[in-house]
Amino acid sequence: MLQVEDLHAGYGASEVLTGTTLSVKKGTLVALIGANGAGKTTTMRAISGSLKPGRGRVVLDGQEVQGLDASRIARLGLAHAPEGRKVFGPLSVEDNLLLGAYSRLPRFFGFRTKAQADLNRVYDLFPRLRDRARQASGTLSGGEQQMLAIGRALMARPKVMLLDEPSMGLAPVIVQEVFRTIRRLKEEGITLLLVEQFAKSALEVADYAYVMEHGRIAVEGTPDELSRNERVIAAYLG
Amino acid sequence: MKRILLLRGAELIVFACLATIPLLVVNPYALGLLTLLAIYGILLIGLDVTVGYLGQVNLGHVAFLGLGAYAAGLAVTRFGLGMGPALVAAMGVGLVLGSLLALPALRLEGPQFALATLSFAALSTTALNELEGITGGAQGLSLSRPQILGHVLTPSLFYWLCMALLAVVWMLMRNLLASQWGRAFEALRDSPIATDAMGVGTYRHKVAAFALGSSLGGLAGGLYAFNFEYLQPQSFTYDLMIILLLGVVLGGRKSLWGAFVGASVIVLLPNLLSNRHLFQIFSGLGFALALGAGLRGLVKKTTRPFQALAPVVAMGILVVGGLLVENTENWRKAIFALMLFSVVVGLPEGLMGFLSIFLAKLFRVPHAPLPVPTDIETLLPPHAADGSPLLVLEDLKRHFGGVRAVDGLSLTIRSGTIHGLIGPNGSGKSTVVNVISGLYTPSSGRILLRGAVLPSGSLYRVSKAGVARTFQNLQLFGELTALENVMVALRGVYRSPLPLVLLGLARPEERRAQADALCLLDRIGLKDQALTKAKDLTYGAQRFLEVARALARKPDLLILDEPAAGLAHPDVVQLIEIIRRVHRRGISILLIEHHMDVVSELCDVVTVLDGGKVIAEGTPDEVKRDPKVVEAYLGQPAGPSEPSLGGAEPLPA
Numbered sequence: 001m002l003q004v005e006d007l008h009a010g011y012g013a014s015e016v017l018t019g020t021t022l023s024v025k026k027g028t029l030v031a032l033i034g035a036n037g038a039g040k041t042t043t044m045r046a047i048s049g050s051l052k053p054g055r056g057r058v059v060l061d062g063q064e065v066q067g068l069d070a071s072r073i074a075r076l077g078l079a080h081a082p083e084g085r086k087v088f089g090p091l092s093v094e095d096n097l098l099l100g101a102y103s104r105l106p107r108f109f110g111f112r113t114k115a116q117a118d119l120n121r122v123y124d125l126f127p128r129l130r131d132r133a134r135q136a137s138g139t140l141s142g143g144e145q146q147m148l149a150i151g152r153a154l155m156a157r158p159k160v161m162l163l164d165e166p167s168m169g170l171a172p173v174i175v176q177e178v179f180r181t182i183r184r185l186k187e188e189g190i191t192l193l194l195v196e197q198f199a200k201s202a203l204e205v206a207d208y209a210y211v212m213e214h215g216r217i218a219v220e221g222t223p224d225e226l227s228r229n230e231r232v233i234a235a236y237l238g
Numbered sequence: 239m240k241r242i243l244l245l246r247g248a249e250l251i252v253f254a255c256l257a258t259i260p261l262l263v264v265n266p267y268a269l270g271l272l273t274l275l276a277i278y279g280i281l282l283i284g285l286d287v288t289v290g291y292l293g294q295v296n297l298g299h300v301a302f303l304g305l306g307a308y309a310a311g312l313a314v315t316r317f318g319l320g321m322g323p324a325l326v327a328a329m330g331v332g333l334v335l336g337s338l339l340a341l342p343a344l345r346l347e348g349p350q351f352a353l354a355t356l357s358f359a360a361l362s363t364t365a366l367n368e369l370e371g372i373t374g375g376a377q378g379l380s381l382s383r384p385q386i387l388g389h390v391l392t393p394s395l396f397y398w399l400c401m402a403l404l405a406v407v408w409m410l411m412r413n414l415l416a417s418q419w420g421r422a423f424e425a426l427r428d429s430p431i432a433t434d435a436m437g438v439g440t441y442r443h444k445v446a447a448f449a450l451g452s453s454l455g456g457l458a459g460g461l462y463a464f465n466f467e468y469l470q471p472q473s474f475t476y477d478l479m480i481i482l483l484l485g486v487v488l489g490g491r492k493s494l495w496g497a498f499v500g501a502s503v504i505v506l507l508p509n510l511l512s513n514r515h516l517f518q519i520f521s522g523l524g525f526a527l528a529l530g531a532g533l534r535g536l537v538k539k540t541t542r543p544f545q546a547l548a549p550v551v552a553m554g555i556l557v558v559g560g561l562l563v564e565n566t567e568n569w570r571k572a573i574f575a576l577m578l579f580s581v582v583v584g585l586p587e588g589l590m591g592f593l594s595i596f597l598a599k600l601f602r603v604p605h606a607p608l609p610v611p612t613d614i615e616t617l618l619p620p621h622a623a624d625g626s627p628l629l630v631l632e633d634l635k636r637h638f639g640g641v642r643a644v645d646g647l648s649l650t651i652r653s654g655t656i657h658g659l660i661g662p663n664g665s666g667k668s669t670v671v672n673v674i675s676g677l678y679t680p681s682s683g684r685i686l687l688r689g690a691v692l693p694s695g696s697l698y699r700v701s702k703a704g705v706a707r708t709f710q711n712l713q714l715f716g717e718l719t720a721l722e723n724v725m726v727a728l729r730g731v732y733r734s735p736l737p738l739v740l741l742g743l744a745r746p747e748e749r750r751a752q753a754d755a756l757c758l759l760d761r762i763g764l765k766d767q768a769l770t771k772a773k774d775l776t777y778g779a780q781r782f783l784e785v786a787r788a789l790a791r792k793p794d795l796l797i798l799d800e801p802a803a804g805l806a807h808p809d810v811v812q813l814i815e816i817i818r819r820v821h822r823r824g825i826s827i828l829l830i831e832h833h834m835d836v837v838s839e840l841c842d843v844v845t846v847l848d849g850g851k852v853i854a855e856g857t858p859d860e861v862k863r864d865p866k867v868v869e870a871y872l873g874q875p876a877g878p879s880e881p882s883l884g885g886a887e888p889l890p891a
Contacts, residue, residue, distance in 0.1 A: 014774070033806075034806065035778070035806045035807075035808050035809065036776055036777040036778035036804070036805060036806050036809050037776030037777060037778060037779075038806075054539065083804075141662075141663040141664035142663035142664070143662075143663050165804060168803060168804045169663075169710070169800060169803045169804070169832065170663060170832060171660075171661070171662040171663050171832055171871055172832065172834055172871065172872050172873055173662060173870070173871055173872060173873035174662065174663060175832075176873045197804065197805065197806050197807075199806075199807060235807070235808060236806070236807050236808075237807070
């Protein structure tokens with residue numbers, strides 16, 4: 001479903017990604033782990049188009065998308081729940097969710113009716129968002145904002161969802177909830193690429209995983225294989 | 239030394255050339271232009287302080303030119319003062335009125351500040367125009383250059399005077415900007431909150447910077463008056479202000495050379511416009527520059543196509559227009575507009591910013607070698623840690639509207655301990671930190687540090703009292719290097735009074751600050767990246783730098799607000815080691831953190847908050863077993879750093 005080949009990208013003169021190759025099969029959950037500065041978030045940004053890759057290919061559902069605008073890539077079926085959540089603070093929870101569906105629904109008439117089914121689906125997944133539908137999203141707690149960011153990505157009915165550090169800055173009990181949610185998304189058949197600091201938890205939910213070092217993939221394999229790899233254990237699983 | 243010679247060499251050569259010009263050139267018109275160059279140079283250096291260093295759009299600078307000019311003019315005509323006192327009066331008017339404008343205006347931000355300065359400019363032009371009894375109103379004010387020590391000031395002598403003053407201003411400003419003052423100006427642009435929290439008063443530095451810039455505006459005004467010997471309020475209007483902004487932006491912000499280049503351009507502009515042939519050459523050069531800069535940007539992938547193309551098109555219009563239009567002078571404003579547009583889009587760093595890339599390659603000036611780091615024992619002598627109460631919160635409350643973020647919190651942090659503060663998201667931890675550190679004022683309750691009431695509601699005063707903090711959402715000074723980030727915060731190093739700093743006599747102090755900062759960077763393993771800009775450091779390094787910067791305050795209590803957020807396992811291990819080292823210096827720490835393994839590993843005591851209240855307190859092991867904590871915060875006791883995820887678990891309702 002998503003294929004990344006020899007991707008190079010960076011900021012200004014400094015190249016962060018030096019040839020990343022990975023692939024995500026339909027309906028699977030792939031985890032991307034590694035140290036800070038290894039290039040995980042940059043990979044996500046280069047795939048979703050918020051950063052223009054310098055070289056390499058990104059293929060989404062058979063179509064090359066590298067170099068396209070982020071909005072165009074989103075319309076082609078890629079949803080990005082970015083690091084730090086980035087919800088639209090002053091807007092209500094429901095408006096945030098509706099914006100998630102913006103790219104695929106009509107602009108003027110029938111927007112809300114057509115979006116209603118998806119709204120209900122997201123609210124069923126996260127009942128707490130339904131309770132707070134009218135509240136400004138900036139006033140939600142960190143955990144609720146993370147749910148909202150995931151919900152907003154879901155509203156686009158994406159072919160692939162990128163989840164960047166969903167557990168960042170959250171209390172342990174909420175982190176557990178986030179991982180339960182991820183597991184549930186996976187059961188619903190959503191194709192997911194997950195970046196996570198909690199390497200152990202990420203490996204528990206993933207079907208396949210990549211370990212990044214210095215802007216490229218250093219090790220890859222099934223979670224079982226990685227959990228037995230001594231280098232990975234020493235560096236990331238502690 | 240070689241570096242200093244190279245850098246200073248260029249300045250010496252340029253000023254020497256400028257000084258010899260009156261001996262070689264007899265054309266009075268050319269000399270007049272060069273005199274104006276010196277005056278505008280001083281004016282733009284002043285404007286650059288607010289626009290470049292403070293990063294504020296200042297539309298009132300032209301008013302200080304006018305007020306200074308009239309002050310000098312009136313001092314001579316009404317009070318019969320000499321040139322020296324008249325120039326001092328012009329500067330004084332700029333300084334005083336600048337401070338008066340800055341005090342309210344700098345409480346505003348962005349567009350509001352720009353509007354406030356714009357109103358001031360409108361007000362002062364109107365006042366100069368309408369106060370006919372004093373200023374002569376629209377009739378203008380004629381004056382003649384007073385003698386100095388019995389010498390009549392010929393154009394050459396006046397030129398030398400202006401150039402000498404520009405050189406003096408240049409030198410003093412360079413010394414100032416290379417000191418803690420310059421760093422403070424840049425720091426408060428990147429993060430005003432952190433600047434206050436590092437014990438550098440944001441507001442007072444902003445006001446000082448603005449008053450300084452305005453006084454230079456006043457000085458330039460005084461020279462302007464003696465240059466033209468005739469003043470009219472209409473000379474100091476928005477038209478001129480736009481040209482001044484063009485000068486600063488085109489020359490390059492945050493650069494004395496930039497101000498000089500900008501001044502040259504705006505002095506030469508009217509002449510370029512009056513001669514069609516010259517204008518065609520000039521626009522051709524502009525076109526070539528736009529093309530070169532655009533292509534270079536595209537090849538190096540530092541610019542987007544729009545950024546590269548737009549200036550080329552704008553300059554192309556100038557070239558074509560120059561061929562079509564009979565009288566270029568009538569199109570003056572359109573030409574300025576196109577130029578300003580091209581520069582803002584194509585050369586955001588200005589001409590000097592663009593050229594400095596090549597100049598740096600040409601000269602390859604190495605950075606001055608860094609001093610030997612100070613010994614940690616002298617920098618941070620071990621605190622006595624006796625377990626006595628260091629920070630005491632008494633029934634602390636902070637409400638936001640109806641939300642009780644902190645609701646009656648009492649807490650004692652004992653000296654020499656690492657005290658953990660945990661709790662679910664929204665339990666009030668961040669609010670507690672923000673209240674203690676002075677970002678928020680408590681709704682009620684008391685905070686005592688060593689038994690004395692801690693100042694409330696001021697980051698700056700809390701920081702001065704000996705409490706330092708880091709920020710969960712990093713608040714580093716991105717444009718400053720790692721070393722400078724720490725240097726900004728250093729406590730008790732900068733003692734030299736302003737005059738010594740201006741004269742460049744504070745260098746030993748600066749070396750000591752570097753040595754101290756380097757020692758702290760060494761502690762967090764960033765000594766080798768001391769000269770990297772903070773924004774170019776890896777995420778982990780940025781987190782560590784926050785700790786080092788807070789340490790530079792030499793605090794009694796260090797508050798770490800989620801230092802491990804977003805850190806991967808190897809970095810977390812390093813962070814724990816860093817915090818241990820800090821603790822070994824006897825510094826007490828309040829640690830807010832979600833990574834339970836960090837908390838268990840480090841903390842002597844842990845307080846658990848929920849709903850703004852304490853629900854448990856004790857050793858890490860005790861609170862981990864507390865059923866209330868497990869329910870509200872930890873989830874299953876399996877261990878929070880590895881949330882267990884049994885598939886059969888019920889989903890959250």
